[in-house]
Amino acid sequence: YKDIPNIAGTYLTSKKTINLRKFWRIADIDYIIDGIVKKEAPLDMKKLKNAKTDFIIAATNADNGIIKYFSNKEDIDLFEAMRATLAMPIAYGKKININNEHFIDTYISANTELNILKAIGLGMEKIIVIDNKNHHPLNMKIFRLWLKRQNKCFQKNYKIQEELITNFKIPKNVKIININPKKPLDITTFNNNIKNIKEAMKQGYDQVAKMKIL
Numbered sequence: 001y002k003d004i005p006n007i008a009g010t011y012l013t014s015k016k017t018i019n020l021r022k023f024w025r026i027a028d029i030d031y032i033i034d035g036i037v038k039k040e041a042p043l044d045m046k047k048l049k050n051a052k053t054d055f056i057i058a059a060t061n062a063d064n065g066i067i068k069y070f071s072n073k074e075d076i077d078l079f080e081a082m083r084a085t086l087a088m089p090i091a092y093g094k095k096i097n098i099n100n101e102h103f104i105d106t107y108i109s110a111n112t113e114l115n116i117l118k119a120i121g122l123g124m125e126k127i128i129v130i131d132n133k134n135h136h137p138l139n140m141k142i143f144r145l146w147l148k149r150q151n152k153c154f155q156k157n158y159k160i161q162e163e164l165i166t167n168f169k170i171p172k173n174v175k176i177i178n179i180n181p182k183k184p185l186d187i188t189t190f191n192n193n194i195k196n197i198k199e200a201m202k203q204g205y206d207q208v209a210k211m212k213i214l
Helices: 003-012 029-040 045-050 078-086 112-121 137-148 152-166 194-209
Strands: 056-061 067-071 096-098 101-104 126-130 175-179
Touching: 003 029, 003 194, 029 078, 045 078, 056 078, 056 112, 067 078, 078 096, 112 126, 112 152, 137 152, 175 194
Parallel strands: 126 175
Antiparallel strands: 056 067, 056 101, 096 101
């Protein structure tokens, strides 16, 4: 936990990460992966690959709109999977090539219900959900305009997955433990104000510390 505030306060609040003046690339995901995760605060990929815990990363296929899950048990470049799960279509604007397929980040690959379904498919019966979504109405409108410009296959599959979300019900044998903010977080996707980030992290840490999760 000690490393997280340092990374958030030192690197994620930098204009190298989020810069609203760089309208062609507001979010520099390459800096996050190549600059922070690989160099400034290097992730021990060997430990991650050898971990007993399954580390699952979600992304959206940029050609057909279907959610794809990558695992630390697969023979893939996990750094690229991390890049893909952050590759916002408009704010970043790149498609990430993994095994000759292209991936991006969308609302479905970040969706709680679909990720719970994935966990259930892996045999999980007790699932801890950290709900930090904060969908700004303007961001949603812009995304919907972008979605209309995608091919018919993408739009069709995206709609099918949205219907799965709408019709989602928790099976009786599955226990969901929700961790969500008790009061609204004063942060959004493109707000990396250091004061707001520190306050949000403190609120989350204090709140979870008082919970009897397991």
